[in-house]
Amino acid sequence: xxxxxxxxxxxxVGLGVMGREMARNLVVAGYTVRAFDVxxxxxxxxxxxxxxxxxxxxxxxxxxxxVVTMLPDTPHVAEVVRGAGGLLAFPPKGRLLVDxxxxxxxxxxxxxxxxxxxxxxxxxxxxxxGPIGAKDATLSxxxxxxxxxxLRAKPVLEGMGTTINHVGVSGAGQTVKLCNxxxxxxxxxxxxxxxxxxRACGVDLNQxxxxxxxxxxxxxxxxxxxxxxxxxxxxxxxxxDLMLKDLRLVLxxxxxxxxxxxxxxxxxSQYIDARAHGEGSNGNQALFRVYxxxxxxxxQDGASR
Ligand code: NAD
Numbered sequence: 001x002x003x004x005x006x007x008x009x010x011x012x013v014g015l016g017v018m019g020r021e022m023a024r025n026l027v028v029a030g031y032t033v034r035a036f037d038v039x040x041x042x043x044x045x046x047x048x049x050x051x052x053x054x055x056x057x058x059x060x061x062x063x064x065x066x067v068v069t070m071l072p073d074t075p076h077v078a079e080v081v082r083g084a085g086g087l088l089a090f091p092p093k094g095r096l097l098v099d100x101x102x103x104x105x106x107x108x109x110x111x112x113x114x115x116x117x118x119x120x121x122x123x124x125x126x127x128x129x130g131p132i133g134a135k136d137a138t139l140s141x142x143x144x145x146x147x148x149x150x151l152r153a154k155p156v157l158e159g160m161g162t163t164i165n166h167v168g169v170s171g172a173g174q175t176v177k178l179c180n181x182x183x184x185x186x187x188x189x190x191x192x193x194x195x196x197x198x199r200a201c202g203v204d205l206n207q208x209x210x211x212x213x214x215x216x217x218x219x220x221x222x223x224x225x226x227x228x229x230x231x232x233x234x235x236x237x238x239x240x241d242l243m244l245k246d247l248r249l250v251l252x253x254x255x256x257x258x259x260x261x262x263x264x265x266x267x268x269s270q271y272i273d274a275r276a277h278g279e280g281s282n283g284n285q286a287l288f289r290v291y292x293x294x295x296x297x298x299x300q301d302g303a304s305r
Contacts, residue, residue, distance in 0.1 A: 006030045006031075006032075007029070007030040007031045007032075007155070008031060008032070008065040008066070008094075008156075009031070009032045009033075009034070009063045009064050009065050009066075009093075009094075010023075010026050010031045010032070010033045010034075010064060010065065010066050010067075010068055010156060011033075011034050011035075011036075011054075011060035011061050011063075011064030011066070011067040011068070011092060012026065012033055012034070012035040012036070012051070012060070012067075012068050012070070013035070013036050013037070013057065013060060013067065013068065013069045013070070013071065013080055014037060014069055014070040014071040014072075014076075014101070015035055015036075015037040015042040015043060015045075015046060015070075016037070016042065016070065016072070017131050017134075018070050018100075018127070018130075018131060018134045019035075019037075019070035020042070020045075020046060021131065021134035021135040022068070022070060022100070022134050022137075022139075022160045023035050023046070023049075023051055023068075024046075024049050024050075024051065025134075025135075025137040025159055025160050026068075026156065026159045026160065027049060027050040027051055028137075028159070029137075029158075029159030030159075031156065031159065032052070033050070033051050033052065034051075034052045034053075034054045034059065034060045034063070034064070035051045035052070035053065035054060035060065036054040036055070036056065036057050036059065036060040040055070043055075056085055057080060057083075057085045057086060057090070058085045058089075058090040061087060061090050061091070061092040061093075062090065062092075062093065063093055064092040064093060064094060065092070065093060065094035065096070066092070066094055066096045066097075066098055066152070066153060066156055067087065067092045067096070067097045067098070068098050068099075068100060068156070069097065069098070069099045069100065069101055070100050070101055071099075071101045071103075072101065072242075072245070073101070073103060073245055074103040074104045074107045074249075076101070077099055077101055077103050077107075077111065078107065078111060081097070081111050081114065081115060082114070087115065087120060088114065088115070088118055088120075091118060091119070091120055092120070094152075095119055095120045095121060096120070096121050096122075096123070096149055096152060096153065097115060097120060097121070097122045097123070098122075098123045098125050098153050098156070098157070099111075099122065099123070099124050099125065099126075100125045100126060100127055100141070100160075101126065102126045102174065102177050102178075102181070102242075102245075102246055102249070103124075103126075103174060103249070104174065104249055104252065104253070105124070105144075105171035105172075105174035105175045105178070105249075105253055106171065106252075106253065106256060108122075108124045108144070108170060108171045108174050109170050109171045112124075112145065112170040112171075113170075121145065121146060121148075121149040121152075122145060122149075122170065123143055123144065123145035123146075123149050123150060123153055123170075123173070124143070124144040124145060124170060124171060124172075124173040124174045125141050125142070125143045125144075125153070125157060125173055126141075126142060126173055126174055126176075126177035127139040127140065127141050127142075127160075127161065127177075128140040128142075128177065128180055129161070130237065130238050131237075133161070134160070137159065137160055137161065137162070138161065138162045139160055139161035139162070139163075140161060140162075140163040140164075140165075141157050141160070141161040141163065141164045141165070141173075142165055142167050142172075142173040142176040142177055142180075143157070143164065143165065143166045143167060143173045144166075144167060144168055144169060144170050144171050144172035144173035144174065144175070144176075145169065145170050145173070146169075146170075147166065150166045174249075175253070177246075178246065178249055178250045178253055179250075181243065181246040181247065181249075181250060182247075182250050182261070182263075182264050184220075184221060184243075184284075185243060185246075185247055185264065185267045185268075185271070186263045186264065186267055187219050187220075187221045187222075188221050188225065188267075188284055188285075188287055189266075189267045189270065189287065191219075191221055191222055191225070191226060191229065191288075192229070192287055192288045192290070192291045193291070194208075194212070194217075195208075195226075195229060195230065195288060195291070196288075196291040196294075196295050199297075200295065205230045206227070206230055209222060209226045209227070209230065213226075221284075225237065225283070225284060225285040228283065228285040229285045229288040233285070234279065234282040234283060234285060234286040234289065235282055235283060236283050237283025237284060237285065238283060238284050239280065239281055239282065239283065239284075240271060240274050240275055240279050240280050240281070240282055240283070240284060240286055240287070241275065241280040241281065243271055243284055244268070244271045244272065244275060244280075247264060247267070247268040247271060248268075250264055251264060251265065251268060270287060270290045271287065273290050273293075274286055274287055274289065274290050277289070277290075277293070
């Protein structure tokens with residue numbers, strides 16, 4: 001890290017729901033953070049947080065010991081690497097990219113090789129924990145890439161998360177994250193089915209959830225999203241659109257590896273159904289409304305979709 005800086009310079013790219021909280025936590029952790037987003041308003045709202053606004057990507061990378069990206073999908077990360085103002089054209093001083101977005105493991109390996117040829121190391125470090133984990137700096141971070149690069153990045157990652165695991169070579173972090181998403185999606189589907197059946201049988205769903213949380217059916221999804229599903233509160237949380245993106249990455253990876261995933265395929269169709277009924281910006285708990293419709297119930301919130 002740079003002499004003169006308390007901890008060093010981080011260039012942060014992507015100030016969305018997650019990135020803005022993570023960048024802010026790096027300032028709190030003592031880093032000098034320059035940040036860029038293609039949407040100027042996303043940078044402007046960070047004034048007063050200690051983050052230094054940048055109007056170009058090159059401005060962020062110039063003095064960066066580490067560049068962190070937190071972007072929607074594979075093409076956005078590829079643009080930051082290969083684009084006209086990107087990392088290959090303007091290598092960061094510290095020659096290290098930590099991509100914390102959820103993107104394709106296969107594309108990650110290709111980008112990592114291209115960067116390596118230019119003397120830049122790349123780690124894939126996707127996260128679990130959502131906006132609350134991002135805000136509280138309690139994210140779980142799964143890292144793929146070289147051990148040396150991991151050890152360099154670890155203090156920066158510790159500014160954003162509490163569970164940090166190096167899980168293998170380039171792409172391994174993304175693979176573990178996709179397995180995480182596969183489990184979350186199918187688990188949520190199982191909860192939807194239990195709630196639909198319990199409701200049809202006239203059981204008190206709040207009591208049923210409490211009972212299930214005390215036994216072997218308990219899960220993070222049941223604890224965190226169960227109440228919102230029962231109450232018909234669809235708005236907040238991890239968006240249906242983002243989960244669909246992750247499930248697409250899971251199925252692309254499975255096809256690449258010739259691994260059949262029938263459970264993931266089925267739940268993906270149900271997420272597509274949710275999006276087709278206008279739920280794309282709602283939280284994952286809105287998957288229950290697919291079951292509302294299938295069982296002839298009016299959707300919750302009184303809004304018939
Ligand atoms: P978001 O859409 O809210 O934010 C992404 C930001 O990237 C936007 O501000 C966008 O303007 C910016 N951007 C896009 N292309 C850019 C480019 N070329 N250069 C600079 N900025 C660019 O997304 P998010 O919810 O913050 O999620 C980011 C990533 O984290 C995704 O891959 C997502 O799957 C993953 N993730 C999200 C959550 C969640 O709960 N939201 C949880 C875990 C992981």
